Amino acid sequence: MSSPSQTCQSAAVSPNGQVTGKGKRSSTEENTQSDRSESHPKQRVKVYPERINRVRAKKPKSRNGCRTCKIRRVKCGEERPCCAKCQRFGIACDGYEKPAPPSRAAVTKPLLPRTVYELPLCILPTSAPFKSELEHQYFLHFRDEVTFNLSGPVPTKMWNYVILQATHNTTALRDLTVSIAALTKAKACPELASWHRTFAIRQYGKALTELRQAINRSDDSAVRISLIASLLIFCFENIHGDYEQAVVQLRTALQMMRRRLATVARPYSRIRTICTIPGLEDDILDIFVRLDNTIMSRVGKPTDCRDSILAINYLDEAFHMPKVFQDVVQAKNYLEHVQYKTMPYLSHMPDVFMYGDQYNYRPPKHAFDEIEMHLRDWARAFKPLLEDAERRGGTDFIAAGTLRVLALATDLAVQRVFLGAAGSTHPELFAPEAMEVVALSRKIVSNRSFKKTFVFDCGIVPTLFVVVTNCWKRSLREEAIEVLESCGERMEVTWNAAAVAQIGRQILQAEDAMAGLA
Template sequence: MAPGTSKTKVKTGCRTCKIRKVKCDESFPSCKRCLSTGRICEGYGIWGGGTRSNPTSSISPHTKSLEKVIFAPTPIKTATKEESRYLEWFTHRSAFKLPGIFRLELWDKLVFQAASTEPAVRHAILALGSAHKREGRANISAPGSALDKEEHFTLQHYSKAITHLQPHFSARDNSSIRVGLLTCLIFVIMELIRGHWKTAIAHLQSGLKLLDEFQARSSEVDGYSLFLEPCHASVDSWIIQAFIRLDVQTKLMGQNSHSLNMIHEDCNSEIPIHNLTFQSVHEARQHLDRLLGQILYLSHEYRSQVGYQVKINLQRFLIRQRRIEAKLGSWYQAYKNLKAVLAAEKISTTTIAFTILYLYYLMAGIMVDTCLRPADQLRYDIHTTSFLLMMEQLKLLRYLTSSAPLDKELHLPNMTNTISDLGAFPALFCVAIKCRVSWIRHDAVGFLKNLAHNEGIWNGPLIASIADEVVRIEEGSFYEGSSAVEQASFYGASNKLDVLQPTLPESHRMHDVKIELPEDYAGTVTLKCTRVLEDHSQEVITREFVYNESARRWVVKDGDT
């Protein structure tokens, strides 16, 4: 190799230098290397840098820190006092509460910098702030009823944000695509808060499709995949991480969403299995998201081929399954090493993060083991210990989030506990519908019934009602006369695995549980369950749920039994 040359992949610097794969001097607002050669400097992120600024302007000593330069606090101009109030709510409530424990710099920095220069983003966060403020007091609106003040404000700025997006849709350059992705992400979360599930999923699918196009372009131009580099600190990776989280969260509920090509790329790439290390809980979370995405993709692909009666190369699927299991084992070792370094004696948000990570690691282990056995529900019985460990983590999570050190930090006054990220619901739902040890699953259902908040697409009261109904359908009268459910309690349950209880037969168990969400609370939720009976015929059971506003819960429609 000649002196002064390097094969190191260019990951920092302005967009132009990265495309050219040359060393950038990272001057701000415009790279001197680009200016000296007459090139256009595309800047350092979505809105950072560019050749319109004076290249001879003085540069602060602090500009070597890219994040400080790009995301320096910039006042966000508002037109009215009303806008200022909702902006304040978003800044001090929504942006703090909605991301949950695993905060992305997208929430702390990017949205504010974007809102200061891009009207589409500014109006989107105003709409989100007003929807979030209204959430705890929202009721089902009767057809033709007048909109309240906050809902009117939400719709007004929602419309303005869409209007300001039109030029970006026409431009289709990288900067415009980033504006579109960030605004789309805000729209998804806003619609989930409003309880408009179908619209939220439609926005998510649009964003994922656009992200796929953007990813394909980045891979072609830059020669690398942002998604495959979890440590890459760029606005692109922040946006990608946010979309991946929403995509995984939606797929865990079984909702159809666009299959990311980058997930397919990840499944077929050689990711190191051994000597994996994490520098932070965020990096551990991103790796786990990737593994969950791979498991969901493998399950989807296998089920699709079975459904279309395609001749299946089972060995190919088994090899992929074993690779994911090996990567999951490597993840857990790296997780334990990180926890040994970062775990503190005092309770903190990091304690909660480690608890959530371990909870979803346990769930991922069950998912990968059973993903190629959709009709074999007896397979779940070998995972009873994992289900118990999941319940232990869930109980610990409840204790931690309500503990004195974190109560004021996590639970702001005058607002709900809604977050946009994963929390307890997917894991609780998994235990309730897949663990057939009756006293464990009933404990999970009871836990669900005491949670009234939302986690993205996961609505607490709805999931509790669905889980309760699935358990009721599966068990029926099978345990009548058995005292196991009453005698066994979760507390000290590790000593009660030997409680004598009949095993629920395969013919009682659902191998497919599908939830069809409505547009909003005024609609009907449809639950479809499928099981194979003793004569090998399939039984499809359907239930419909409607929202009872006075009771604030979802109930089975009259006539369904």
């Protein structure tokens, strides 16, 4: 007879809980085991594979698949010229995308050691201290509508931020904006035109009185207030119809700016941030430089001085045209930079037409070659933006189309100036450029977003004038005049569309009369 310990040692338990071998479990042990099985049901034991088998296979990813496989979201074999997967699937392979050429970053260097002065910008709240609810409503009209019309198709901070901020602290500037808003209301509402115009003139006179008091204080902000006020006065006089008075006011502001801010030989660039005038935003300096160039190109006597009033020094060091422009703002900055380089020669363009053989100015040939190279590079970099804007339409097309016609007209005028009297010998000369200018201008004017009002930026009006006065193909010149006549009351800085169209008609009539006498 074996001992209890020997019995336990000789017994074994199978996986299903039964006793095997020589030993036998007692009834008490069996009852205890059954109670445990009822209170704790058996659970299936999950057997997981090894961790190494659960790791996702890492395969190199490729973005060089064909267009068809990318659309189907399947792995492409990348066979050339057609992938095998498309052939097995029985569809045409659309081929592979061409890799973009690597862009070489332009090497830039600082032009001058300088201190950049930036003034904080903010949108004027509507809680400004207005003397009446009517003034407040006029100001809201100026803020919400007039500023966008004045700024032109290309966005700018000057009208939408800088001037609105200045009106918050200066009553005279705020009253000037109210007078401009009332005058634009008079243009838009013929039935109440007399009432709006009367209010505008009264508000304008009050603003001028307040402006004299603000300027006489002679504090640090007096020059800045004077310059902003000059812009607003220029707008008011143009909208009111006193064009010559507006030009006189503009010349006075430019002379004051030259005298008070010492702009002679001051470094300036449209493609670099070089604000060397403390307390004056770059946007204010930019707009007066642009106005200075506009004054230089006005028609006058051959003996008139064509020099810049500001006499500012345009910097041209390390000038590299981008391969592709990022947006229309960058494209405009580079185009204006090229135009500033041409102004010593381009300012003589009216003289070439008006005085013919009396004009004996001949620019150097190397300058012409350099300008033409820059204009070709600009057109290449601008082409993708123009094509995209033509697809979108609306204000995007107006902005891009306006820049394109400005570039074409600049090219045409530069060629005319450098050719001199020889530029009027062939009737087909400049015809391709003129044809594109007229076609684009017609599309711009027919766009519903085109504003037939005063705009503080040059666009299609001066470009069509260049076509009328420099292209000798009669049909194109007549088309250009028709487009100008369809612009209504469009006014671009000092360029009045109706007046330019009338001048164009008079030019054609004078040429017909001379041909009849001959």
